[in-house]
Amino acid sequence: MHGFNYREPEIPRGRFNDPGRFGRMFPWLRSLKSFDPGPDKLGEPTRADGSPGPMNGGSGFDPTQDNPRIKAGYTFLGQFVDHDLTLDTTSILERQVDVDGTTNFRTPALELDSVYGLGPSVQPYLYVDGKPGPLLLSEDGEDLQRNRQGRAIIGDPRNDENSLISQLHLLFIKFHNKVYETEFPDVPAGKSRFEATQTFVRWHYQWLVMNEFLPRLVGTNLTAATLAAPPFLFESEHAYMPVEFSVAAYRFGHSQVRPGYALGAGAAPGGPPRVAVLFPNIPDAPDSVGDLRGFRPVPAQLRVNWGFFFGPSAQASKFIDTRISGPLLTLPTNIVPKDDPLRQRSLASRNLQRGIDMRLPSGQALAAHLGIPVMSEAETWTNTVGPALGQVGSGQAPLWYYCLREAEVRAAGNRLAGVGAEIVARTFVALMLKDKASYLVQEPGFVPKLGSGGRFTMTDLVNYTLGSGLASENLLTLPGDDAPSA
Numbered sequence: 001m002h003g004f005n006y007r008e009p010e011i012p013r014g015r016f017n018d019p020g021r022f023g024r025m026f027p028w029l030r031s032l033k034s035f036d037p038g039p040d041k042l043g044e045p046t047r048a049d050g051s052p053g054p055m056n057g058g059s060g061f062d063p064t065q066d067n068p069r070i071k072a073g074y075t076f077l078g079q080f081v082d083h084d085l086t087l088d089t090t091s092i093l094e095r096q097v098d099v100d101g102t103t104n105f106r107t108p109a110l111e112l113d114s115v116y117g118l119g120p121s122v123q124p125y126l127y128v129d130g131k132p133g134p135l136l137l138s139e140d141g142e143d144l145q146r147n148r149q150g151r152a153i154i155g156d157p158r159n160d161e162n163s164l165i166s167q168l169h170l171l172f173i174k175f176h177n178k179v180y181e182t183e184f185p186d187v188p189a190g191k192s193r194f195e196a197t198q199t200f201v202r203w204h205y206q207w208l209v210m211n212e213f214l215p216r217l218v219g220t221n222l223t224a225a226t227l228a229a230p231p232f233l234f235e236s237e238h239a240y241m242p243v244e245f246s247v248a249a250y251r252f253g254h255s256q257v258r259p260g261y262a263l264g265a266g267a268a269p270g271g272p273p274r275v276a277v278l279f280p281n282i283p284d285a286p287d288s289v290g291d292l293r294g295f296r297p298v299p300a301q302l303r304v305n306w307g308f309f310f311g312p313s314a315q316a317s318k319f320i321d322t323r324i325s326g327p328l329l330t331l332p333t334n335i336v337p338k339d340d341p342l343r344q345r346s347l348a349s350r351n352l353q354r355g356i357d358m359r360l361p362s363g364q365a366l367a368a369h370l371g372i373p374v375m376s377e378a379e380t381w382t383n384t385v386g387p388a389l390g391q392v393g394s395g396q397a398p399l400w401y402y403c404l405r406e407a408e409v410r411a412a413g414n415r416l417a418g419v420g421a422e423i424v425a426r427t428f429v430a431l432m433l434k435d436k437a438s439y440l441v442q443e444p445g446f447v448p449k450l451g452s453g454g455r456f457t458m459t460d461l462v463n464y465t466l467g468s469g470l471a472s473e474n475l476l477t478l479p480g481d482d483a484p485s486a
C-alpha cells in the first residue's frame with residue numbers, strides 16, 4: 001500500500017495550502033512512450049538465464065558502495081520528507097493515468113502534516129488527551145502508538161513502511177514534545193503554546209532541509225544559486241507536485257537504500273554491532289526480528305542508536321547510481337499485496353512503468369532543454385560496475401534511470417548532478433516560496449534557535465531531542481561538493 005492503492009476519506013489541509021494536485025514542470029516536452037529494454041527487463045531482479053538483472057545491486061553488504069558524502073540516516077530523512085510532500089492516490093499499472101486529475105492528498109509543503117495529521121480537533125487520537133499539545137507515543141515511549149493489529153496510528157501510514165522510517169517518525173514526535181515542554185513555558189502573545197511549538201518545529205525542520213539536506217543532495221553551490229534566482233516558481237494559485245520530481249528525480253532515494261543496516265552496539269563490548277537486513281529474501285516470510293519490515297511494533301532488537309545513522313562516525317548510505325539493492329527488487333507482501341504479479345515486486349520496474357504512465361520526458365530531452373550536456377549513449381547505458389556489466393539498453397532513457405546514471409557519471413555517486421539535481425533543487429525552493437507559512441516567506445533571515453553557530457542539523461535534532469552527544473559534520477569539507485572551494 002506504500003504510495004499506491006491508497007484512499008483516505010479526509011483530505012489533509014495545511015493551514016494555508018489547499019490540497020495540491022500533480023502537475024508538470026516541463027509540460028511542453030514530449031513524453032517517452034517506450035524505451036529499450038522496457039520497464040520489466042530493466043528493473044528485473046534476475047534475467048531469464050539466472051544472472052542478475054541490469055539494475056540489481058546485490059543483497060550482500062558491500063563496503064565499496066559507501067557514499068562518503070551522505071550518511072545512512074539521510075536516506076530515511078529523504079523518505080520522510082517525501083511523505084511530507086507527496087501522497088499519490090493512483091494505483092500503478094491498473095489505471096489510466098491523467099496527470100491533471102490525480103489528486104495529491106498530501107499538501108505539497110514542508111509542514112510535517114505527516115506528523116500533525118489534520119490537527120488535534122480532527123484527529124484528536126494523535127494527541128495526548130486529544131488536545132493541542134504533545135503527540136501520543138506507545139506506552140513505553142519507545143515506539144509509535146499502534147492499534148491492536150500493530151498498525152501505527154500516525155498522520156501518514158507510509159511512515160511505518162519500514163522500522164527505520166517509523167523510528168525517524170518517532171524521533172520527530174519526540175522533537176515536537178520536547179519543544180512543547182521546554183521552549184514555551186509562557187504562552188506567547190497572540191498564539192497558543194501548541195501553535196508556537198508547531199511553528200518552531202516546522203521552521204527548524206525546514207531550515208535543516210534547505211540548509212543541510214538539500215546541499216548534501218545537490219551541492220552547496222546549486223542550492224545557493226537556486227535560492228538566489230529561482231528558475232522555477234509555481235504560477236498557479238497553489239503549489240502542486242511536479243511529476244518530474246515525484247515520479248523520477250526524487251525517487252533517487254531508492255538507490256541509496258542498503259540491503260541491511262547496523263542498528264547499534266552489539267551485546268559484547270567492542271564486538272560486532274547489531275545488524276538487520278532490510279527485507280527478507282522470501283516476500284511473505286513470517287515475522288522476524290532479523291529484518292526491518294514495517295507495519296508492526298518495532299521489536300527491542302531493532303531499536304536504533306541514531307549515532308549509527310547521523311554524524312561523522314555513522315555508517316554510509318549507498319552510492320546514488322543505477323544499482324538498486326536486492327531487497328527492493330523483491331518487495332515484501334506487506335508492501336506489495338500477495339496476488340500482484342511478480343514483476344510488480346520490483347521497485348525499479350514500478351518506477352520505470354510509472355514514468356511511462358505519467359508521460360515523463362526522456363532524460364536526454366530534459367538535459368538538452370536545460371542546456372545541460374547530454375550524456376553519451378555509452379555513459380547512459382553501459383554498466384561499468386556491479387554484477388551486470390555491459391550495455392543494458394539503448395536510445396532515449398527514462399528520466400528516473402537517467403538521473404541515477406548522471407549522479408554516477410557526473411558526481412561519482414556522491415550526490416545528484418545535472419537534470420536530477422536541477423529538478424530536486426527547483427522543486428524544494430519553489431515549494432518553500434509558495435508556502436505562505438514557511439520561514440523563507442515569513443522571515444527569510446530566520447536563524448535557528450537550536451543547534452550551534454546559527455546552524456541546525458540532524459545531529460543537532462538528535463542531540464536536543466534525546467540528549468545524545470553526536471558530533472556534527474562540516475558540509476563543505478565532505479567529498480563531492482560542487483562549491484568552487486571544495
Ligand code: HEM
Binds near residue numbers: 076088252254335
Ligand atoms: C526502504 C526504503 C523504501 C521503500 C521500501 C520504498 C518503496 C516505495 C514504493 C513501493 C513506492 C511506490 C512505487 C510505485 O508503485 O509507484 C515508492 C514511491 C516513492 N518513493 Fe520510496 N521507498 C523507499 C525509500 C525511499 C526514499 C529514501 C526516497 C527518497 C529519498 C523515496 C522516494 C519515493 C518517492 C518520491 C515515491 C513516489 C511517492 C508518491 O508519489 O507517493 N523512497 N517507494
